Amino acid sequence: MVAVLAAVMWAGCTTVPETGRTQFNLVSGKWERSMGRQAFNRIKAKQSFSENKEAAAMVQRVGRRIAAVAPLEGAQWEFALFNNSEANAFCLPGGKVGVYTGILRITQNEAGLATVLAHEVAHAAAHHSAERVSRMIAIQGAGIALVNSFGNLSGSSRTMLYAAWGIGTTVGSELPHSRRQELEADEIGLLYMARAGYDPEEAIRFWERFAAYNKSKGKNMPWFLRTHPLDVQRIERLKALLPYAKAEFRPHTPSLPPAVNEVVFIHPEDGRRITVPWKERLTLYGARRTAQIFRVGAEATVQRGGDDLPGAPTLRLRPGDVVRWK
Numbered sequence: 001m002v003a004v005l006a007a008v009m010w011a012g013c014t015t016v017p018e019t020g021r022t023q024f025n026l027v028s029g030k031w032e033r034s035m036g037r038q039a040f041n042r043i044k045a046k047q048s049f050s051e052n053k054e055a056a057a058m059v060q061r062v063g064r065r066i067a068a069v070a071p072l073e074g075a076q077w078e079f080a081l082f083n084n085s086e087a088n089a090f091c092l093p094g095g096k097v098g099v100y101t102g103i104l105r106i107t108q109n110e111a112g113l114a115t116v117l118a119h120e121v122a123h124a125a126a127h128h129s130a131e132r133v134s135r136m137i138a139i140q141g142a143g144i145a146l147v148n149s150f151g152n153l154s155g156s157s158r159t160m161l162y163a164a165w166g167i168g169t170t171v172g173s174e175l176p177h178s179r180r181q182e183l184e185a186d187e188i189g190l191l192y193m194a195r196a197g198y199d200p201e202e203a204i205r206f207w208e209r210f211a212a213y214n215k216s217k218g219k220n221m222p223w224f225l226r227t228h229p230l231d232v233q234r235i236e237r238l239k240a241l242l243p244y245a246k247a248e249f250r251p252h253t254p255s256l257p258p259a260v261n262e263v264v265f266i267h268p269e270d271g272r273r274i275t276v277p278w279k280e281r282l283t284l285y286g287a288r289r290t291a292q293i294f295r296v297g298a299e300a301t302v303q304r305g306g307d308d309l310p311g312a313p314t315l316r317l318r319p320g321d322v323v324r325w326k
C-alpha cells in the first residue's frame with residue numbers, strides 16, 4: 001500500500017511555469033499522461049472528426065507551434081478537430097487537445113486559434129487538472145489516491161475521480177478550472193503564443209469577439225463560457241500583460257526543407273547530369289567511381305555555394321556539390 005502511495009504521490013509541491021506560483025500537486029506526470037490518454041481515446045471514440053481538411057491541418061499547424069514552446073515534461077501532444085457546433089476547446093492532462101469546429105467561427109484566423117490553443121496548452125503545462133485532483137484527494141482522504149488502477153475502484157469513487165479530472169461522463173468539455181487557473185492559463189498562454197510567433201494583440205481581439213458571442217448567447221451559453229472568468233476582467237488583464245508578451249515575441253521561421261542529399265556530376269563528354277547519393281566521408285574520388293566517370297578528378301571543379309573548388313580526389317563532398325570538368 002505504501003509502495004502504491006509512493007508511486008502516485010511524488011512531491012507535495014511543484015512550481016507553475018512562467019508565473020512561479022507554488023502549487024499543491026500529488027500526482028505524477030505518468031499518472032497524468034495515463035489519465036489523459038484514456039480519456040482522449042474515449043472522446044475520440046464518441047466524437048466525429050471534422051472532415052474539413054484545411055481546418056484540421058490548421059489545428060495541427062498551430063498546435064505544433066504552440067506545443068514547441070511549452071515545457072511539459074514527457075508531453076504526448078495530440079491535437080484533434082472534432083465536428084461539433086459548440087464553441088469549445090479542451091486540454092486533457094499530458095497534452096491531449098481537442099477543438100470543436102464551433103469555435104473556429106470565433107477564432108477566425110490562425111492567431112485567434114493560437115490564442116485558444118495556447119490557453120489550453122497552458123492548462124496542461126501548469127498541471128491544473130492534477131492540482132484540482134490533488135486538492136480533492138486531500139479533502140476526500142487518501143483512499144482514492146491509493147489506487148492507480150481504475151479497475152480497483154468502486155463505481156462511485158471512479159466517478160468522483162473522473163469528475164475531479166474534469167473528464168466526467170459527458171466528456172469533451174472545457175474542464176471546470178478555477179478562476180485563478182483560468183487567469184493563469186491566459187497569462188501563460190499569451191506568452192506561449194508570442195514565443196510561437198503569433199501577435200499577442202490578437203488574443204485581445206479574440207476574447208473581445210468571444211465576449212460578444214457570449215453576450216449574444218445569454219443564458220444558453222455553453223459550459224465552456226460559463227466556467228470562464230468574466231470577459232471584461234480577462235480582457236483588462238490581458239491588456240496589462242501585453243507589453244511582457246510582446247517582449248517575448250519571436251518571429252516564426254519555418255524550418256528549411258532538408259538539403260538535397262546528393263551530389264551532381266556534369267559528364268565531361270556529353271554534359272549529362274549524373275546524381276550520386278551523398279553520404280558521410282564521400283570523396284570526389286569515390287563519387288566519381290560511383291558515377292562511372294573515368295576522368296581524372298584533379299582536372300575537375302567542384303561548385304559549392306558560390307565557390308569553385310579545385311577537384312582534389314580526396315576532397316570531401318557535401319550535399320548539393322556540383323562537379324564539372326572544363
Ligand SMILES: [Zn+2]
Pocket residue numbers: 119123174177182185
Ligand atoms: Zn481554460
